[in-house]
Amino acid sequence: MELEVRHLRVLCAIADAGSLHQAARELGMAQPSLSTQLRRIEQTLGGRLFTRDRTGSRPTPLGHIVVSRARPLVAELAALVAETRAAAARATGGPRLRIGATASRALPGWLRRLRARVPPVEPSLQMDVSANSLLRMVAEGRLDLAFVHEVEGSPLRIPAGLRLRVLVERExxxxxxxxxxxxxxxxxxxxxxxxxxxxxxxxxxxxxxxxxxxxxxxxxxxxxxxxxxxxxxxxxxxxxxxxxxxxxxxxxxxxxxxxPLQGDPIGVRLLLAARTAAELDNGVSELEEAYWEAAQQAPAYQEWLERGRPGRPARPLRSVRT
CATH class of the missing domain: 3.40.190.10 (Periplasmic binding protein-like II)
Structure with a gap:
C-alpha cells in the first residue's frame, strides 16, 4: 500500500475528532471501513499512530509526528484545489468570491453555502493569523471579503474607506x-x-x-x-x-x-469587511447561518447562550462605516 493524500486526510480527521466513530461520520464512511484503513496506514508506516479505548482515540508520539507533517500537506492540497476551481470559474466567466479569514469553525459551512447558491459562487479562501493583514488585502483589492476577529482592548487597524459589518458584537x-x-x-x-x-x-x-x-x-x-x-x-x-x-x-x-471563564473576561468582536456595501452584502446571510450552525454544534457554547445572560451574542448583523 502506498500512502496517499486521502490517507493523510483520514489521520487528520481522527486526530481532530478524537474518536473513530466521529471521524467516520465526518468523512462519510462506515466506522469498520475507517478502522481497516487506519490499520493499513499503520502497517505501511510501521507503527501505531493512535491509542484506542472507551474514551476515544489519541495520537501516539509517532502519531503526533505524522499528523503534524500531514496537516500542512492536506492544507496545501485544499488550497490548490480552491485556486484551481477559482481559475476555472474565471475562465468560464462564472462568479467568484475571494475570501480571507482568520480561524473560525464557521468557514466550512460558509463555503458550502456559497457553492450551493443558484447560480453557485466559487469562493477562494486565504487564511491568515493576522486580521490586520487581511484587512489591508481587502483595501488593496486583493480580496473581496475578510472575516476577522478583533480582540477586546486591541483595536484593529481599519484601512480608510472599508465597510464593516458586525457579525457578533462580543463573542x-x-x-x-x-x-x-x-x-x-x-x-x-x-x-x-x-x-x-x-x-x-x-x-x-x-x-x-x-x-x-x-x-x-x-x-x-x-x-x-x-x-x-x-x-x-x-x-x-x-x-x-x-x-x-x-x-x-x-x-x-x-x-x-x-x-467558559467566570465573568467572561475575554471577548472578541467578529467582523466582515469589504470595500463597498454591495460586496459586503455578498455572502453575509450564508456566513451568519454558518456561524450559528457551528454554535449549535458546540455544547459548552450552547449552554452559555441558553443561560440568557446580558451581553450574549445576538443574531442580527449591523453595518459600520469607516
Whole structure:
C-alpha cells in the first residue's frame, strides 16, 4: 500500500475528532471501513499512530509526528484545489468570491453555502493569523471579503474607506484544558483556579497575547505564558501541560474540556469587511447561518447562550462605516 493524500486526510480527521466513530461520520464512511484503513496506514508506516479505548482515540508520539507533517500537506492540497476551481470559474466567466479569514469553525459551512447558491459562487479562501493583514488585502483589492476577529482592548487597524459589518458584537472566549483537570468539573471556571497553570498563546495572532496579559493582570495573576500555535496548545492541553484560550465554537474532544471563564473576561468582536456595501452584502446571510450552525454544534457554547445572560451574542448583523 502506498500512502496517499486521502490517507493523510483520514489521520487528520481522527486526530481532530478524537474518536473513530466521529471521524467516520465526518468523512462519510462506515466506522469498520475507517478502522481497516487506519490499520493499513499503520502497517505501511510501521507503527501505531493512535491509542484506542472507551474514551476515544489519541495520537501516539509517532502519531503526533505524522499528523503534524500531514496537516500542512492536506492544507496545501485544499488550497490548490480552491485556486484551481477559482481559475476555472474565471475562465468560464462564472462568479467568484475571494475570501480571507482568520480561524473560525464557521468557514466550512460558509463555503458550502456559497457553492450551493443558484447560480453557485466559487469562493477562494486565504487564511491568515493576522486580521490586520487581511484587512489591508481587502483595501488593496486583493480580496473581496475578510472575516476577522478583533480582540477586546486591541483595536484593529481599519484601512480608510472599508465597510464593516458586525457579525457578533462580543463573542466570549473560553478556556481549554485537559478533560481530567480538577477545574473541568465546574460549568464555569474562575481565572483564580488557573493561577498556577502555564498558558500557551499564539502571539502571532493580532491582539491575543496582549489581550490575555491585560485580563490576567487585572485579576492580579502572573502565570507562566508560553508562545505556541493553537494546534500545539491543544495537544499539550490534552496532556495537562498547559491551558489555552479557545473560541466557544471549538469542537468538543474527549481528551479536552472547553469551559467558559467566570465573568467572561475575554471577548472578541467578529467582523466582515469589504470595500463597498454591495460586496459586503455578498455572502453575509450564508456566513451568519454558518456561524450559528457551528454554535449549535458546540455544547459548552450552547449552554452559555441558553443561560440568557446580558451581553450574549445576538443574531442580527449591523453595518459600520469607516
Amino acid at each position: 466570549p472566549q473560553f478556556v481549554t484544558l485537559a478533560a481530567d483537570h480538577p477545574a473541568a468539573a465546574r460549568p464555569e471556571i474562575p481565572l483564580t483556579d488557573l493561577a498556577h497553570e502555564r498558558w500557551m498563546i499564539d502571539s502571532t495572532v493580532d491582539g491575543e497575547w496582549d489581550g490575555l496579559c491585560r485580563v490576567l493582570r487585572k485579576a492580579g495573576l502572573e502565570p507562566d505564558l508560553l508562545h505556541g500555535d493553537y494546534l500545539t496548545a491543544y495537544s499539550l492541553a490534552a496532556t495537562g501541560e498547559v491551558v489555552t484560550v479557545s473560541q466557544p465554537t471549538a469542537r468538543p474532544r474527549p481528551d479536552l474540556a472547553i469551559r
